[in-house]
Amino acid sequence: MSNYNPESLKKIISMEMPYGKYRGVKLIDLPETYVVWYYENELPKGELGRLLAELYEIKVNGLESLVKSIQF
Numbered sequence: 591m592s593n594y595n596p597e598s599l600k601k602i603i604s605m606e607m608p609y610g611k612y613r614g615v616k617l618i619d620l621p622e623t624y625v626v627w628y629y630e631n632e633l634p635k636g637e638l639g640r641l642l643a644e645l646y647e648i649k650v651n652g653l654e655s656l657v658k659s660i661q662f
Contacts, residue, residue: 600662601637602645608638617641618658622649 602617612620629646633639648657 596662598641598644599657599660602641602648603657603660603662605641617645618648618654620645625649 605617607613607615607617607620612624625642625646626649628634628642633642648654
């Protein structure tokens, strides 16, 4: 797993999906299958795509509860 900067982790925990079926759902709470689909197909451009790529690594490596427990 790559090094994550604290700002990215804060955004993954607090940022909501801006569109689609899961609009309004915090990124960290997106279903793993949804994140995997984006990763295997085409990630959005820009910051959202970068955050979803990091979230993919978090979810497939079973680190979701650890990330959720981080206090900023």
